[in-house]
Amino acid sequence: MENWLVKRAKLDPDKIALILEHADFTFSELNSTVQLFASKLFASGIRQNDLIALFSDNCFNGYVAILALQQLGARTIFLDTELPEETLRYQLKDSQPKTVLISDSANTDELDKLTWSKIMMSDVLSLKRDHNYRPIDEFDEQQVAAIFYTPDVAKHDTGVILTYGNYFYSAIGTALNLGINKQDSWVLSLPLFNVPGFIIIMRSLIYGISVYLIDGFDIEHINKVLINEHATIISLTPTRLRELLNALPKGQRYNDKFRCIFLGTGQIDNWTLLRCNMLDIPVLQSYGMTETTSNISALNFNDAEIKAGSCGQPFFTTQIRITNINQDNIGNIEVKSPTVAVGYLNNDKLYRQRFTDDGFFKTGDVGYLDEDNFLYLKGRQADLIQSGDEIIYPEEVENIYHSVNGIIDICIVGIADSKGKKVPVAYLTTQDNAFLTSASLKEFGEHNLIDYQVPTEFRLINEFPRSTNGKILRNRLLNLKYQII
Template sequence: MENWLVKRAKLDPNKIALILEHADFTFSELNSTVQLFAGKLYSSGIRQNDPVALFTDNCFNGYVAILALQQLGTRTIFLDTELSQATLTYQLHDCNPKMILISDSANTREIKQITWNKAFMSDILSLRKDPKYQPISEFTDTQVSSVFYTPSADSNDTGVMLTYGNYFYSAMGTALNLGINKKDSWVLTLPLFNVPGFIIIMRALIYGIGVYLIDGFDIDHINKVLINERATIISLIPSLLRELLNNLPKGQRYNDNFRCIFLGTGRIDNWTLLRCNMLEIPVLQSYGMTETTSNISALNFDDAEIKAGSCGQPFFTTQIRITNINQDNIGNIELKSPTVAVGYLNKQELYQSRFTEDGFFKTGDVGYLDDDNFLYIKGRQADLIYSGDKIIYPEEVENIFRSVNGIIDICIVGIPGKDGKEVPVAYLTMQENAFLTSADLQEFGQHNLVDYQVPSEYRQIDKFPKSTNGKILRNRLLNLDYKTI
């Protein structure tokens, strides 16, 4: 495939590619800026196939740096800007980059302490462009474009290697599902250093659409963009969607061109879905993971209402099956897709262990397919709570409790009970003016859940430990200080 940015600049030179708060860039202007920066990176000694670590927030220079590294054909390792120094050090030793390229606007406190060959983007910009520089002419399907580390609570993080072929097929699956057209524009507010954020950049090049780049989750600014601009799609996670709705000015609606919220990373509660329906905001739930290059199934517009709660049918590019089905007709989700990562960095044995003998990838999630082949997610296999011969699916319980006024968020985990069974306990964060007691929550649970699903204890905490893509790290909860309510 011809270099995506170069190709897009030829096809749509005058089309808006990037929209910032105070400036717009066409594909031609973006390409010129990127090529200049790539030439300066070349002057610094970066060459094709070099591993380069990138430490950036959602800033213009970071966006340009991502595309510039692609022009050089590097293997870009994305570093999470919110990680501890110890975790960053581990990841750097694991991937061994030739250089760490750092955004001047990112929070650099932790990474500044790390001894490594690193350069701030402002340092690179001060260099002269090497006249010998030429962008690579083609991207191959098997060329590793990027490495993303997946967080783990109890072991070292794992680098997931994704190729240009992975991204292309992912974009094709999403386009067929959403019916992408040239009038679309995507709001990018998720972190660039996670796949759900970064993949918007890749889709935009393939589709030839504009991207609204927003640094940080500025709720008021995002709502203003969705109300006043021509933005048509935004990718969100459930907790961020709830924040947007809570701060949407009364009586306001999103702009007439707005098409949908593309939702990932966990199930959405029924109350939030109802609020979206009342505000006429289409929500398309999706399913995917880092190893599948983000989404591999999603609801489409026709099915969003009749299949609420589902993650849609598998994309045209993906096969999904359910194995080891239990007494609740729930089983392990396995899949085949050209979007599945080509490997784990330095952990090939672990990577191979994720596949069945007939080549299906074991996601580690559980769920079911209905008679119409729509996928429903019940959670992570490792998170299930076994109460004797009964199975508790934590996300089901959490979904019910999120309708309680005063609860900000809630997470259910299992602990050993006196009779050898696991019992559910609830960790929750509450609003300052909430006056909820364990008796209130217990009564609510008994009225809305089966007895064995009702938490035996309610533990209030200050803040949930989360990955930067918004996932609660459940197996860190038991180590937190809490107040029993």
């Protein structure tokens, strides 16, 4: 395929590509800016197939740097700017990048402790352009586009290798599902260094649509954009969606052109869906992960109401099946798709272990397909609580408790009791004026859940440990200080 940015600048030179708080860029202007930066990266010694780590927040220079590295044919390793020193050290040692390209606006406190080769974007900008530079002509489907580290695969973070082919087929599946058109504009508020954020940049090039770039998940600014601008789609996690709704000014509605919230990374509770319905905010739940290049199934507009709670049908490019079905008719979610990652960096053995003999990828998630082939996610297999002969699905319990007035967020984990049996325990954060007790919360559970699902303890904490997308890091809860309420 012809170089995506160059191609889009030819097809839609005057179409708005990128919208910042105080400036807009057409595809032609964006291409010119990117090519200039790429020529300076070339002058700094970066060449095709070089492994380059990128350490950037959601800033304009970071956006440009991503596209510039693609023009050079470099392979970009995306570093989470909020990682601790130890994790950054491991990822750099594992990936062995030629250098780390750093945004001047990113917080580099942890990165500064490492002695790896680094170059600031401002230093690159000060270089003279190299007139020998030429952008690559084509993006080959098998060419590595990006490497993202995920903590969910093994004991150590694992680099997931994604190609241009992965991203192209992901974009096609999403476009067929959502009915993307040239009038759409996508709000990019998720971090660039995670797949759900980065993929919006790739979709923009493939679809020829505008992107609103927002840094730092500024809730007030995002709501203003959704209310006052012509933004049509925003990708969010359930946690971020709840934060936006809580901050939405009373009586306000999103703009008339707004089409949907494209929701990923976990289940959404029924109370939040009801709030969105009352505010006329369409929510399309989806399913995907880093290894599947983000979404591989999603609700569409026609099915959003009748299949609420579902992650939709598999995209046209994807097969999904359920195996090892248990007594609740829940089983392991396995997928086959051209969007599945082509490998794990330096870990071919683990990569091969994730596949069945007939080529399906084992996601590690559990759920079921209904009679209409709609997928319902029940959570991570590793998070399920085997309590005697019964299985507890934590997100199912959390969904019920989210409707309790005064609870900000809640997370259920399994802990062994005095007899060694796993029982559900709730960690939660509450509003300042909430008057909640263990007795009242247990009574609520007894009226709305099966007895074995009701948490045995309710542990109040100050704050949940979260990923940069707002997802609760369930495996870190046991180390937190708490108070029994």
